[in-house]
Amino acid sequence: MFQELGARQLLTLLFVGFSAFSGISMVFSARNYMEFFPATTGATVEVVSLNVQPDGQQINVVFTLKNPTGYSGITLRAFQASLTFKSSDGRVNRPYGDLPGVSKVQGPLDPHSGLEITSQIPILGQTWSGIAQNLTKGILTANFQVTVNLSTFLDSVAWLYIYYECNVSQTPTSCDRTETVTIPTGGGGGGGS
């Protein structure tokens, strides 16, 4: 069949076929791209467990960062969390500082799955130990300020930071997203919401 065609007709067929194939490939890329924003805006952080050791010397906390969408291509670059002990009446507000061990956790955020981030918080001294015991009794709540830095395909032009706040008196507790900030890597300001 193709033997009857001249070089121009063959080239035209090749061009049309190539264009059609590229067009179909782009549709798949575009579909995945359209899921990118729901994936970043829908990423959730949850405190799945928080317990004080019986001797009151350590608090163990486990966070889960979840990607509830079918998008693949997001990686956790950095996870940072700071802890403040608070009472419901506002009388107690004791900042503990950054949680140890969480910043080392990195990895891909697969579709419909999550990453587990664990921290063992040492409680040293009588005052902190007392605060930890009050946490167990429910007198105080643990307030975590979480910063998640996600690595995406836009890394060459911008970095994405998502901020969460978690008030934990009992687990599991979902954290509230407080802000999403996109920072251009070429300098300049960032967009926030």
Place this chain on the structure above:
Amino acid sequence: MASIAGQSLLRDAFLNSLDMGLLLLVSFMAGALVSDLGKAILGYFGAVIVASATLYLVAVLPSLTGAVDSANGALLQVLWISILVRAFFPLPFIGILAASLVGAAVGETYL
């Protein structure tokens, strides 16, 4: 051109060497089919404008449909201008034009 660049830019935000090769090939083929240097230059600029506009519209669609909030949506539009300019200027822009012209010359001679 839009679909070749788009399937890569929407995934990685940059063009790799395979994409560049495919862009050069398709430009060469288009030039050869036109078989006229003047029309090839005009066609090239037309194709670049249409491809850039199509890609940009697809890329910023989430900000137009409200999938991204207004602050990040505005930033997204600026970022995509930056991505497209980085992807196409200056070498790919010149290389693709050259491929179209070589294709047109080959087409004029052999087709």
